[in-house]
Amino acid sequence: MHFTPGHEHIHEPPETGGLDARAKIVAWLGLAMAGVLTPRGQWAVLGVYGACWLLLCLALAAPLLKVLRRLLAASPFFLLLAVLLPFRPLGPQDHAIAFGPLTLSAAGSEQALDMAAKASLSVACVAALAATESLAGITRGMQRMGAPALFVTLMNFTFRYLLVLREETLRMKRARDARAFGGRWLWHARVVGLMIGSLFLRSIERAERVQQAMASRGYSGGAFSVSSRSLSGAEWLLIASSLMLFVAVRLLPL
Template sequence: MGAGHAHPLYLARGSRIHRLAPEVKIVAVLLFTIVVVLTPPQRLAAFAGYLALVVVLAAVARVPALWLLKRATIELPFVLLAVTLPFFGHGERVDWLGMSLSVDGLHGAWNIVAKGTLGVLASLLLAATTTMRDLLHGLDRLRVPPVFTQIATFMLRYLDVLAEDARRMRIARLSRGYDPRFLWQARAFAVGLGSLFLRSYERGERVYLAMVSRGYAGRMPSMNDRRAPAGEWAAAATLPLLSIGIAALA
C-alpha cells in the first residue's frame, strides 16, 4: 500500500522533467492548455509552434514519439466526430474532390483536432513524467479540496483489490457454467456486479472505521513535504511563457 503506485502511463527515465516537483508540472501543463484553447483556429503557425514545444519537451523527458502517438489514439472518437462537421455544417461551402464541405465545419473540425491533440499530448507527457502518487501530492499542495484528493487516493490504493475481486468472481461464474456469449446469462453478470459493489462498500466502511480509530481526521499524512523551490517554478514557467510568445508572434 505504501508503494509509489506508478500508473501504466508512467515512464521512469530520470530526466530533469521527471525530477521537477509535481505541482509545477501540473500548473505548467494547465497554463499551456489554456493558451492553446484560447488561440484562434486560424493561427496555423501558432499551432505548429505549440507542437514544436511538445516535441522538444518529449525529447528532453526521453519519452518516445511512438509511445505518445499510440496513447494519443484515445482521442479518436473526437476526431471521428470532427470529421463529420464539414459535411453537416451550415454557411458558406466549398467543393473539394467532388464533395461539398462547409467552411465553418472545416474550421470547427480543425479546431477540435488541433487543440484536442495538443491537450492530449501535453497530458500524456505529464503522466509519463509523474507517478500517480506524486500527482496527488501535487494537487494537494495546490490546495485542491481534500475530498477530491482523498477519493482519488483511496481509489488508487484499492483499484487493484477490486480488479482482483472481479477476476475471482468471474472465474467462479465460469466454473459454474456461466458463458458470457449468451444474452440470457447476463443476469449472472448483473448479480455479480451488485455483489462486488456491496463487498466494496463494506470493505470501505471497515477501512474507514479502522482509520478513524487510528486518528484519521480527514487528511492523509504526507510522506514528502518538500516544496518546489523558485528555480523549479521558473523552469516550469518556460512552457506557458513560450506558448504565450508563440501566440503573440503568430
C-alpha cells in the same frame, strides 16, 4: 522503478531527473491551457505548440510510445463529438462543402478540426505528465500548489478504488471461467448482468469497510505530506522558460 505502498503490483513512472512534480505540472498543464485558449483557425500556433510538446517530452524523457498509446486510447471519445460538427445546419454566413453525396458545413468542419487538435494536445499533455510523474507525486505537487484538499483526496481515492474494483472483477471472472462459462450466446447475458450487480453490491460494501477503517484511525478528510523541499533553480528555469515560450508563441504573428 518504485511502487506505491499498498499497491505493489502497480508500476510507477520513474522520477525525471529529480525534478519536483510542481515544475512538471505547471509546464504540461500550461501548454494544455495555451492550446485550449488559442483562437480558432490559428493552425500555425497549434502546430508550434505541438512542437513544444515534443520538445518537453524530449527534455523530460517522457516515453513517447507509451504516451501515444494512451492518446490513441482516448481519441475515440473526443473524435466522436468532433465528427458530428460538420453535419450541423448551415448558418447565415456559412457555406456548404460537397463531399460525395454528403453536404458538410464549412464552419462546422473547421470547428471539428479545431476541437480535435486542441483535445489531442490536451490529452497528450496529461498523458505525458502521468508518464513522467507518479500519482503520489502529482497529488503532492497539487496539494503544495494550493489545490483544493477535497479534489486532491478524491483524485487519490478514485485511482486506488478503481484498482480495487479491477481486482474484484478479475477475481469474479476467474471464478466464472472455472465453471466453464462460454459467454458466446445471448442467454449468457444474464450471467454477465448478475456479475455486474454483484460487483456493484461488493463495491458498496468494500467502500463502507474502508471508510470505517479510516475513521477508526483518525482520518479527518485531509491529505498530509512530509515533503517541504523548495523549488530549485533548474525547476524555476523550467517553469519560467515554458510559460514564456507559450506566451511568446501566442503573441507572435504566425
